[in-house]
Amino acid sequence: MDNANLVVVGAGLGGMAVAIRLALQGKKVLVLEKNETYGGKLAAYKWEGFRWDRGPSLFTLPEQIKELFDLAGKSLKDYFEYVKMDYSCQYFFQDGSRLTIPADQEKRKELFVEIFGQKESAAAEEYIGRTKRIYTGLGNLFINHPKFGLNNIFDRKVLEQYPKLLSRPLLDNLDGFNRSYFNDERLIQIFNRFGTYNGSNPFKMSGIYSMVGSLELEDGVYFPKKGMRSIVDALYQLAIDCGVSFEFNQSEISVEQLDEGYKTESSGHIHLTKNVVSGIDVANFYTQILKDQTLERKIKKQERSSSGIVFYWAVDKIIPDLKLHNIFFGEDYKREFQQIFNGEFFDIQPTIYIHLSCVVNNEDAPESGQNWFVMINMPAGFKVSDQEKDKLRNYIYAVILKHFDVDIKNDILHESIWEAKDIEAITGAHQGALYGASSNHKLAALKRHGNTNKKYPGLYFCGGTVHPGGGIPLVLKSAKIVSTLIRKNDN
Incomplete structure (x- = not known):
């Protein structure tokens, strides 16, 4: 028998964050992990002087990480450092144009006027302001608390938000809401893209998710000096310092x-x-831990979020115009998402995301090269054939040639690939879906699995597949919600 008084299953970001919070409440916490190390999707990969972060590459709202160290009375800088980027993302469009959005709001306004004109720029600022207000009201209400149910619909704080709940952002899909503001297809594509932050379809998901973009554009984009893996390295050390115990290689839990x-x-x-x-x-x-077949079937009936295929390339060339985050939009964004959620391989040219952590941390690649993280969204559970991989490679080469007049085909020294089957095997994500269930239904936030289950009192859930959702900020929110619920139920 073990004398721990609370067990956490999984040493990913959510599992470690909740373990830290519970240890600081005085619990003796044991974390069980099937893999040989911690971190979940926030893993790393190395090859002969090149280093890649395996999974998430976007870092926003760093104060949520800092909060954990403040609670423990520790200095974040002793564990982990990050920088604020001067820009959020660089976008490449089908017509050959490109746009890098500055972090500085005045510079962004000036650039938008220059690129899109006064009318579209004014619409963008109005849009960002409105969606920020949506986040402040609805977002804080739903994201910072346990999932609301039918018994909450007459709560005063919910009633106060009904005008927003019944407004166009919720009733329309994200693409429709964006089109109500913009005429320029490039702006519509940029703001539609934020639907991918939880692996969903911007042509189906609620326009309420427009608030995601305002967080990035208003608060800014950050990046850890030693890469995304250093986030979980820091949390693991903090957990140890707080007295949390870990057991790895626990294949049978x-x-x-x-x-x-x-x-x-x-x-x-x-x-x-x-x-x-x-x-x-x-x-x-x-499925594997609790072995509740009824709940397993219920969860698996839900549409999965997207998965992806990632090419990790050691490139023996420098393309200086590539930035930390780069999006190359495909030829038909709407059809692209139709195919993803129909479980099909593309018969069009899809959108490409390229991430280079060496832009911030030059130790991630030799002086003569760059560490390319090249991702294309894919259907959950989809197995990409060797022939289809060749097709994607050649397409990526062609896109780079088009925008930079550089042929990189013979400059790739090494390649590793992560796809749905690998993501499922290593991280346990069902069908390799990156965010659990999709948010394509208008009421997806209310249908998402909560942080508790009435059938199992004393059992709690955190992480990207439950309320409030996927992505680093929401995973950390889920850990905070669970720790608060446990403390409340103990009293």
């Missing part, structure tokens, strides 16, 4: 509900605790 509390078994060890927290994909938890 099971959780069983008892009359009072839970029995968790791993590698022959039994842990009896009042509470268990799942920090892993909720579908995987019900």
Whole structure:
């Protein structure tokens, strides 16, 4: 028997964040992880002087990381450092034009006037202001609290938000809402792109997700000096310093509900605790850990978010115009998402995302090269054939040649690939879906799995596949919600 009084399953970002918070409440926390190390999707890969972050590459709202260190009475700088970028993202359009959006708001306004004209620029500023207000009202209400249900619809704080709930952003899809503001297709594409932040279809998902873009454009984009992996390196060390225990290589983990509390078994060890927290994909938890077939079927009926294929390329060439984040829009954005959510391989030229961490951390690549993270969104569960991979490679080469007049085909020294089957095998994400269930339904936020389940009192859920959603900021929010619920239920 183990003497831990709380077990967390999964040492990803959410699992470690909730473990830290619970340890600071005085709990003796044990984290069980099936892999040999921590971090989940925030993994890293190295090859002969090149280093890549395997998974997420966008870092926003760093104060949420800082909050964990402040709670522990620690200095964030002793564990982890980051910089604020002068720009958010560089966009490349089908007509050959490009746009890098400055972080400085006045510079952004000036650039938008220069590129799009006074009318479209004014519309953009009005749009950003409105969506920021949506986040301040609706976002804070729904993101910072446990998921609302039917029993909450007459709560005063919910009633106050009804004008926004019944407004055009919610009733229209994201693309429709964006078209109500803009005429320039390039601006519509930019603001539609924020729908991909939770792996969903901007032509179906609620316009309420327009608030995502305002956070990036108003608050800014940041990047860790030592790459995204350093975020979880810092949290792991903080967790250890807070007294959290970890057990890795726990390939056989099971959780069983008892009359009072839970029995968790791993590698022959039994842990009896009042509470268990799942920090892993909720579908995987019900399938492999709790073995509840009814809930497993219910979760798996939900449409999955998108997955992706990532090419990690060691490129023996410098293209100085490439920045930290680069988007090359495809030829038919709407059809691209139709194919993703129909489970098809593309018969068009899709959108490409290229990320270079060496722009911030020059140790991630030799002086003569760059570490390219090249991603194309894919259907969840889709197996890309060797022939299809060749087709994607040749397409990427052609896009680079078009925009930079550079043929990189013979400059790729090394390649590694991550696709849906790899993401599922390594991270446990069902079908390799990056964010669990999609948000394509207008009421997806209310349909998403919550942080608790009435059938299992004392069992809690955090991470990107449950409320409030995927992406680093929301995963950290879920950990905070769970720790608050446990403290409240203990009192």
